[in-house]
Amino acid sequence: MSHSPIYAHVVLPLPVNGYTYAVPLHLQEKVQVGSLVQVPLGKTKHYLGIVSALQKEAPQGVQCKAVMQVVSAYPMVTAQQLQLWNWMASYYCCTLGDVFKAAIPTLLQHDTYKPKQVVYVKLVGDEAAAKNAQQRVLLQRYQQLSMPMVAAGAEGDVQEPVLKSELLEGCSLSAFQTLVKHGVLVCYEQESTRLVALEQQQTWPTLTSNQQEALQQMNNLFQQRDIVLLHGVTSSGKTEIYLQKIQETLQKGQQVLYLVPEIALTAQLEQRLSRVLGNKMVAYHSGITDNQRAEIYLNLLQNKQIQVVLGTRSAVFLPFQQLGLVIIDEEHEPSYKQYEPAPRYHAKNATLMMAQMVGAKCLLGSATPSVESYYWAQQDKYGYVSLTQRYGNALLPRIEVIDRQDAFRKNRMKDMFSWFLVEKMTEVLEAGQQIILFQNRRGFSSYVECPQCNYIPKCQHCDVSLTYHKKLDKLVCHYCGYSIPVPQKCPSCGAEGVKDRGFGTEKILEALQKHFPQVQAERLDIDVTHTRAQYEGVLNRFASGQTQILVGTQMVAKGLDFDNVGLVGILNADNMMNFPDFRAAERAFQLMLQVSGRAGRRGKQGWVVLQTAQPNHYLIPAVMEHNTEVFYQNELQERYDCEFPPFVRLIEVQVKHKELAVASNVARQMASALAVEANVSVLGPNNALISRVQNLYVKQFLVKIKGNNQAVRMRLMQLAAQYKKQHSTLQIVMDVDPM
Ligand code: ADP
Numbered sequence: 057m058s059h060s061p062i063y064a065h066v067v068l069p070l071p072v073n074g075y076t077y078a079v080p081l082h083l084q085e086k087v088q089v090g091s092l093v094q095v096p097l098g099k100t101k102h103y104l105g106i107v108s109a110l111q112k113e114a115p116q117g118v119q120c121k122a123v124m125q126v127v128s129a130y131p132m133v134t135a136q137q138l139q140l141w142n143w144m145a146s147y148y149c150c151t152l153g154d155v156f157k158a159a160i161p162t163l164l165q166h167d168t169y170k171p172k173q174v175v176y177v178k179l180v181g182d183e184a185a186a187k188n189a190q191q192r193v194l195l196q197r198y199q200q201l202s203m204p205m206v207a208a209g210a211e212g213d214v215q216e217p218v219l220k221s222e223l224l225e226g227c228s229l230s231a232f233q234t235l236v237k238h239g240v241l242v243c244y245e246q247e248s249t250r251l252v253a254l255e256q257q258q259t260w261p262t263l264t265s266n267q268q269e270a271l272q273q274m275n276n277l278f279q280q281r282d283i284v285l286l287h288g289v290t291s292s293g294k295t296e297i298y299l300q301k302i303q304e305t306l307q308k309g310q311q312v313l314y315l316v317p318e319i320a321l322t323a324q325l326e327q328r329l330s331r332v333l334g335n336k337m338v339a340y341h342s343g344i345t346d347n348q349r350a351e352i353y354l355n356l357l358q359n360k361q362i363q364v365v366l367g368t369r370s371a372v373f374l375p376f377q378q379l380g381l382v383i384i385d386e387e388h389e390p391s392y393k394q395y396e397p398a399p400r401y402h403a404k405n406a407t408l409m410m411a412q413m414v415g416a417k418c419l420l421g422s423a424t425p426s427v428e429s430y431y432w433a434q435q436d437k438y439g440y441v442s443l444t445q446r447y448g449n450a451l452l453p454r455i456e457v458i459d460r461q462d463a464f465r466k467n468r469m470k471d472m473f474s475w476f477l478v479e480k481m482t483e484v485l486e487a488g489q490q491i492i493l494f495q496n497r498r499g500f501s502s503y504v505e506c507p508q509c510n511y512i513p514k515c516q517h518c519d520v521s522l523t524y525h526k527k528l529d530k531l532v533c534h535y536c537g538y539s540i541p542v543p544q545k546c547p548s549c550g551a552e553g554v555k556d557r558g559f560g561t562e563k564i565l566e567a568l569q570k571h572f573p574q575v576q577a578e579r580l581d582i583d584v585t586h587t588r589a590q591y592e593g594v595l596n597r598f599a600s601g602q603t604q605i606l607v608g609t610q611m612v613a614k615g616l617d618f619d620n621v622g623l624v625g626i627l628n629a630d631n632m633m634n635f636p637d638f639r640a641a642e643r644a645f646q647l648m649l650q651v652s653g654r655a656g657r658r659g660k661q662g663w664v665v666l667q668t669a670q671p672n673h674y675l676i677p678a679v680m681e682h683n684t685e686v687f688y689q690n691e692l693q694e695r696y697d698c699e700f701p702p703f704v705r706l707i708e709v710q711v712k713h714k715e716l717a718v719a720s721n722v723a724r725q726m727a728s729a730l731a732v733e734a735n736v737s738v739l740g741p742n743n744a745l746i747s748r749v750q751n752l753y754v755k756q757f758l759v760k761i762k763g764n765n766q767a768v769r770m771r772l773m774q775l776a777a778q779y780k781k782q783h784s785t786l787q788i789v790m791d792v793d794p795m
């Protein structure tokens with residue numbers, strides 16, 4: 057054993073990269089890269105952290121404190137995970153501490169995880185010791201429960217373990233305690249699980265010949281490439297193909313990570329997978345407990361039975377030991393990006409990076425691929441497979457475009473519904489079919505406005521219009537939650553009666569009650585689905601036909617599979633197309649195609665009525681004709697001309713301070729320091745879209761870089777650290793690849 061000291065770099069759960077500590081001699085045999093260790097910080101504090109590197113040389117010019125103890129008996133983080141952490145910190149301009157906090161289940165971070173223990177009972181004494189009827193009943197029950205289950209061929213005296221809780225069902229606790237006291241029965245503990253698995257009963261799917269062909273193409277592409285994009289229209293059976301790929305991967309003895317953008321989408325899939333895979337599959341998302349999270353982490357770390365993880369974005373951090381395949385479903389979804397807190401990572405990109413590090417294949421799937429992925433497929437960086445047939449040859453819906461302004465002028469609108477839409481709705485309802493109405497906004501109406509002076513009430517802290525919520529009868533800020541009662545008189549000119557503009561799901565429901573009083577309608581948006589049970593309630597009532605009309609925000613666009621939807625109404629395409637964001641057209645296109653895809657499954661052609669004030673926008677014919685090619689070509693040309701991704705990469709920097717002058721100056725100085733770097737252009741600084749949040753002024757600028765340009769990221773982090781030193785309350789938020 058070496059007698060010179062060694063040094064450990066330790067990542068702490070703090071917004072820093074970590075510090076170097078000396079490892080005392082008596083701990084040198086125990087400490088490894090990945091170990092959880094306890095270390096001191098400052099005069100009085102101590103933390104648990106992860107050893108990210110070991111070295112022989114003492115760091116120069118600093119006096120190292122010593123590691124206090126090695127907490128974990130084995131490394132909690134693998135070398136491959138650490139490689140991902142390092143990449144993430146440098147790519148997303150954050151610290152290793154930020155990554156650590158996101159990556160490790162909290163109970164493991166604090167070393168407070170206890171595996172579930174269950175108590176068993178064993179008969180060790182003489183049965184004849186039973187002193188009364190109750191004790192005899194109890195021992196009889198014990199005999200029944202311990203009876204070997206496998207009768208024929210089994211060794212006669214192998215007893216089934218008896219659970220204390222089962223034994224005590226209907227038996228006397230005091231009789232039990234007496235028997236334990238007299239040494240007739242003894243209790244012992246054994247480790248159990250908190251993960252729930254469904255019984256295996258379903259089998260793997262049989263693919264149609266189209267699907268089989270797509271799978272074959274995909275497998276051929278995987279011979280040459282690590283990433284394949286599966287572009288399959290809604291309801292083409294992408295999920296069935298994923299299942300087939302999972303089966304193939306498991307047969308090779310490898311693991312699968314199946315990423316979905318949101319927990320809301322997992323319920324159906326979770327059941328389906330669990331019925332095929334039993335306890336080899338687990339779900340990993342915000343709906344599971346901290347204990348389950350920790351148990352899954354350790355199970356994978358120790359390479360026990362879990363082979364498939366169905367997870368949301370943080371599943372990228374799990375310690376897979378033999379990952380063979382990653383499936384990223386709905387790869388275009390913006391919810392793969394984490395906004396708050398750091399690391400502000402995009403789970404798709406992070407997962408592609410992780411897969412590359414461990415040599416796993418990646419399958420990206422979508423009915424409406426992101427413009428970026430489509431481009432990389434076009435450039436032959438990703439393999440590309442398309443599936444244009446719906447399962448069972450269901451037809452794509454017929455789309456009718458209604459010019460809202462024209463209808464308005466001709467007096468052919470009933471509230472927010474065109475006459476044409478009302479007519480179609482009536483037809484569809486009479487045929488016993490259901491309707492989905494889509495409106496990309498929540499709340500009763502988007503904002504209120506004074507009819508006299510056009511004053512719009514805004515948030516005191518955030519500088520955005522307040523949204524009117526009828527249920528609360530209040531104006532609410534969607535960013536910070538600030539709310540005020542609806543003013544009776546205009547605060548600016550004193551005129552009576554502020555008037556609502558625009559409309560949300562709640563107002564649509566109200567109009568439906570007016571025009572279709574006999575029809576059951578319900579809304580689906582975040583205001584009515586605070587819990588998973590509420591969300592599933594709304595969906596179940598629609599699936600069972602209890603409700604005929606579902607009115608919803610983008611929540612209705614995603615991954616839902618209903619049989620009987622004859623009509624989808626898109627009430628106002630314009631608020632999607634006009635949103636101030638370079639991805640607005642892409643989002644609008646994706647949402648419109650996805651929501652249209654809900655119409656007409658299982659052999660019946662559905663209808664879509666699309667109401668817009670801009671029927672000539674290039675998006676509209678592309679949606680009408682399901683012509684994705686037209687859309688992507690147009691959009692890529694615009695991105696190229698205006699220098700947006702995929703042709704450049706973006707970093708959005710926000711500088712926040714309570715004094716406007718400080719925020720402005722720092723933003724200006726940082727922006728000009730960066731603008732001189734090679735291959736970089738800087739837009740701004742400007743006021744942020746929301747220029748004041750919680751009493752901080754927000755200035756922002758956008759950095760456009762060509763290629764990966766790690767040097768710019770480093771410069772940015774350097775500058776941020778430097779200015780934060782000068783102004784202690786300054787906040788600088790760097791969002792790499794913002795969505
Ligand atoms: P996508 O993911 O492309 O939208 P799904 O995989 O959800 O499509 O398939 C749509 C519907 O068609 C589902 O109800 C699915 O069960 C059914 N389906 C698709 N392919 C098959 C198949 N090969 N065998 C049986 N049912 C299928």
Ligand code: ZN
Pocket residue numbers: 515516517518519533534535536537538
């Ligand atoms: Zn606000």
